[in-house]
Amino acid sequence: MSMDNKVPEIRFDEFRVKWHCLTLGDNAKFTKGQGYSKGDLVTNGSPIILYGRLYTKYQVVITSVDTFVTENDKSVKSIGGEVVVPASGESPEDISRASVVSEPNIILGGDLNIILPSKKINSIFLALVISNGRSKKILSSKAQGKSVVHIRNSDLADLEIFLPTEYIEQTAIGNYFQKLDSLINQHQQKHDKLSNIKKAMLEKMFPKQGETIPEIRFKGFCGAWENKNITDVSKIFIGLVTTMTTSYRSQGVLLIRNSDIKSNRFDFSTNPIYLDRKFADENANRKLMLGDVITVHTGDVGTSAVVTKKEEGSIGFATIVSRPNKNIINSNYLSVFFNTDIHKNFAINVSTGDGRANYNLKDFYKLNVPLPALDEQIAIGDYFQKLDALINLHQQQITKLNNIKQACLSKMFV
Known part of the structure; x- marks a missing residue:
């Protein structure tokens, strides 16, 4: 990248206007989540985002939530489009990450800093900027604490970010990474589904201790092992x-x-x-x-x-x-x-x-x-070979796409 020219190393061809710098505090409003911890989670209730999710299940854009609480009167809820940043974490590097909450009416738990960007800043682009490159390093340097570090809204307000002057370019960058994440997620889901099938079949296609016949076997095979x-x-x-x-x-x-x-x-x-x-x-x-x-x-x-x-x-x-x-x-x-x-x-x-x-x-x-008989052994071996080949194929795609994503994250921002 070139700080003098204020343009990233890689850029979409249709954009030519230089990027510019602004202070986030002059172009956003800030608030905080309220209350709630892991101990408040219930099986059914109101959807909630706790700050730990940004570590355990990080997504640039959070579109759905699988954690719930019993709602109280002081709850802070999303309006859709805000950016959330954890207020505490284990290390300065970990804490400098941000996600967009895309849906309204999701409770935002305590220890979440909430940013409501102005119309000049695309929310997804802002989350990407905070989580990567120059801005991430600056924000990490502001983290306070030893065993647990903290980031305040005032630290976020002081943050200077470089961004495209044209909002349409911010949107294009955000959309690009959303599509990459979507592809990675699709392959991950298929990988996990196949891995679960493999685990289940490994349990059911071999006799349990003390038994001589498996729970599941291919059609045409019979007799004790x-x-x-x-x-x-x-x-x-x-x-x-x-x-x-x-x-x-x-x-x-x-x-x-x-x-x-x-x-x-x-x-x-x-x-x-x-x-x-x-x-x-x-x-x-x-x-x-x-x-x-x-x-x-x-x-x-x-x-x-x-x-x-x-x-x-x-x-x-x-x-x-x-x-x-x-x-x-x-x-x-x-x-x-x-x-x-x-x-x-x-x-x-x-x-x-x-x-x-x-x-x-x-x-x-x-x-x-x-x-079992040799022909049944061969059928079992072939089945798991094919299953492993599919699992490995999806893993290779996940690795490839993640490498592309990391390379782009390092070169598409100033």
């Missing part, structure tokens, strides 16, 4: 546990750490590590094969993923490796079972360690795996 010990269906070994930092390289043979293993997938987005090829070849007996199931030994114990073509030939670092007997058990099915609460609870209960849990091999050997 059997239990087999993990050592009867897979070859088990541990990944390398030796010190190997001197063999780390920027490229070479991929090293899979416990932290890289997620539920039915791998995530190498954070500082992937590779091993010197000569060192890896010297430990060729630890190289992973297509279809191996890798389980977290330290940390989020029990979480597992299947080695695909992308990870084939890599080496695990202190991970538990199961190499399934393909005539008895399907790799995807085994990974799905490892990620159920049945197995995760078993892993947690037998784990040792004070800080980070350790799932020891001697305990892993005691694990029994519920087994």
Whole structure:
């Protein structure tokens, strides 16, 4: 951005007029919410916004509310279009955030500063300005307190903000970020819905303890499941546990750490590590094969993923490796079972360690795996693969859109 030219780095093509600076106190009225705390919340009643919502469920524009209270005579209600800023918070950075209350007749609880901007200022644009960039830094510097910090309406009134001279440009910027938030929210809702379906199916598609038939199973399959010990269906070994930092390289043979293993997938987005090829070849007996199931030994114990073509030939670092007997058990099915609460609870209960849990091999050997026929295993594995692919797709879109949003927030304001 250029402070001299008073224009942001990124701008919509149709706008050319320079931005200008104004003091918020000269262009807005201020008030405060009244009373109410979390202890006043009820299941049904009048809708209310408490200041904590701006931390736990932040939205630039609040269009609906899922918290309620029994209304009293001193309540302060929204008229629609005001901007609310928390009056207290845990840190200066956290407290400098603002939301627009789009609907009227919503109670505004205590510890909320309320801004009623003049017709010169678009409410959504103002909320964005307060929550990002230069104005956020200035407001954060005004926060008073130690364990709990406070922002007063007088601090907001003193705030100087840069904004487009043309109201239509303010509106265009506000609308742009509203659409981004709407897309992010749509993907988040689909992601959460699919994740809930997955959780429910993981609970219902495996027999409960003491039972031999699951609550839900695919059409065409019948008969009781059997239990087999993990050592009867897979070859088990541990990944390398030796010190190997001197063999780390920027490229070479991929090293899979416990932290890289997620539920039915791998995530190498954070500082992937590779091993010197000569060192890896010297430990060729630890190289992973297509279809191996890798389980977290330290940390989020029990979480597992299947080695695909992308990870084939890599080496695990202190991970538990199961190499399934393909005539008895399907790799995807085994990974799905490892990620159920049945197995995760078993892993947690037998784990040792004070800080980070350790799932020891001697305990892993005691694990029994519920087994349907191989064709039913394959159907279950395929189902959860498809479900995971959809969940991951929405997560990727959420991440992508959030990255776009953050980049634009840093470049579309002065």
